[in-house]
Amino acid sequence: MTGDATLDVRHLWKVFGPRAERVVGTPLADLSRADLLAQTGCVAAVRNISLRVRPGELFVVMGLSGSGKSTLVRCMNRLIEPTAGQVLLDGEDVGALDARGLRALRRNRVGMVFQHFGLLPHRRVLDNVAYGLEIRGVRRAERYRRASEVLDLVGLSGYADAYPDQLSGGMQQRVGLGRALAVDPEILLFDEPFSALDPLIRRDMQNEVIRLHREVGKMMVFITHDLHEALRLGDRILIMRDGEMVQVGRPDEVVGAPADDYVRDFVADVPRSHVLTLRWVLRDRRPDDALDGPELGPDVVVRDAVRIVLSSTAPVRVVEGGQLLGVVDQDAILRVIVAEEPEARVGVAAGAA
Numbered sequence: 075m076t077g078d079a080t081l082d083v084r085h086l087w088k089v090f091g092p093r094a095e096r097v098v099g100t101p102l103a104d105l106s107r108a109d110l111l112a113q114t115g116c117v118a119a120v121r122n123i124s125l126r127v128r129p130g131e132l133f134v135v136m137g138l139s140g141s142g143k144s145t146l147v148r149c150m151n152r153l154i155e156p157t158a159g160q161v162l163l164d165g166e167d168v169g170a171l172d173a174r175g176l177r178a179l180r181r182n183r184v185g186m187v188f189q190h191f192g193l194l195p196h197r198r199v200l201d202n203v204a205y206g207l208e209i210r211g212v213r214r215a216e217r218y219r220r221a222s223e224v225l226d227l228v229g230l231s232g233y234a235d236a237y238p239d240q241l242s243g244g245m246q247q248r249v250g251l252g253r254a255l256a257v258d259p260e261i262l263l264f265d266e267p268f269s270a271l272d273p274l275i276r277r278d279m280q281n282e283v284i285r286l287h288r289e290v291g292k293m294m295v296f297i298t299h300d301l302h303e304a305l306r307l308g309d310r311i312l313i314m315r316d317g318e319m320v321q322v323g324r325p326d327e328v329v330g331a332p333a334d335d336y337v338r339d340f341v342a343d344v345p346r347s348h349v350l351t352l353r354w355v356l357r358d359r360r361p362d363d364a365l366d367g368p369e370l371g372p373d374v375v376v377r378d379a380v381r382i383v384l385s386s387t388a389p390v391r392v393v394e395g396g397q398l399l400g401v402v403d404q405d406a407i408l409r410v411i412v413a414e415e416p417e418a419r420v421g422v423a424a425g426a427a
């Protein structure tokens with residue numbers, strides 16, 4: 075299944091509180107979160123979310139504290155029971171599973187990595203990683219073989235016999251990752267796994283997730299409240315506010331075309347040249363443009379094109395599938411770079427006010 079599984083979420087709601095089921099499908103569902111709470115004592119943690127995680131995609135869920143990220147992701151494996159809506163893993167309705175089916179789903183098909191590693195303190199690293207296989211009844215020799223393979227994969231070769239408290243936070247989180255990967259699930263859910271780590275180690279671990287994602291090609295859903303983490307990791311990012319979906323898009327779409335002021339504020343400090351691609355800055359070719367400039371694809375990030383554009387007198391031709399989409403000249407590149415200067419942003423903000 076790895077690599078071609080899908081996850082479909084359809085009109086998902088989670089309402090906490092007294093008689094929560096009366097909310098969905100009635101006028102109460104249209105109330106703001108605050109009004110709903112005042113009138114009914116209920117909190118709509120997730121409000122009518124529909125999304126599809128594509129095969130092999132690293133999908134990030136981002137939002138401020140309380141926006142509903144954890145609730146949404148925990149509804150995916152029913153650690154939290156949704157109030158309404160559907161979750162389909164590879165076409166199978168997760169909501170229809172009985173207790174036994176649900177256990178099998180969590181053991182075999184959906185792996186989870188939490189912020190608090192939840193490692194077994196009295197067991198060696200190797201046994202922690204092999205734990206899921208042990209529960210599944212895999213023979214000892216086979217589970218150790220697989221666990222050793224996974225330890226190599228997560229960069230912990232040589233630590234098989236160590237105990238969790240002998241490892242740093244980052245390394246413990248690698249054990250958590252290894253444990254989730256050992257059972258070869260179809261999808262991995264990450265609930266803010268790195269928020270307790272030091273910034274440098276956190277960066278290391280982000281690189282690790284990017285590398286692992288490339289190597290194992292699994293669907294991953296990753297929760298974070300950190301925009302930079304979201305932009306680094308996500309193939310696509312879902313931005314949530316008050317339980318609702320505000321925008322879903324690739325990092326360049328979220329930064330280049332924010333859906334509303336909320337997202338615009340979020341991304342205001344992101345260096346645009348690090349995220350935007352040539353697609354966002356190209357213009358139509360004019361008759362007086364020289365056509366002997368270098369050629370680049372539309373998905374090259376501006377930062378990676380700066381040298382080439384600035385060292386060519388003719389504009390760069392942006393070509394996709396043999397077709398000229400447009401050109402990027404030095405002005406276009408400089409506009410992106412200048413807009414990143416703090417004074418420029420103040421100027422823009424003052425101009426907008």
Ligand SMILES: Nc1ncnc2c1ncn2[C@@H]1O[C@H](COP(=O)(O)OP(=O)(O)OP(=O)(O)O)[C@@H](O)[C@H]1O
Nearest residue numbers: 090117119137138139140141142143144145146299
């Ligand atoms: N068991 C519960 N009972 C009542 N309300 C809850 C419960 N769990 C979550 N909530 C409420 O639902 C809303 C969404 O919470 P959730 O934890 O999903 O947000 P989050 O975006 O993951 O936040 P954080 O980043 O702080 O974990 C919050 O207002 C929270 O108070």
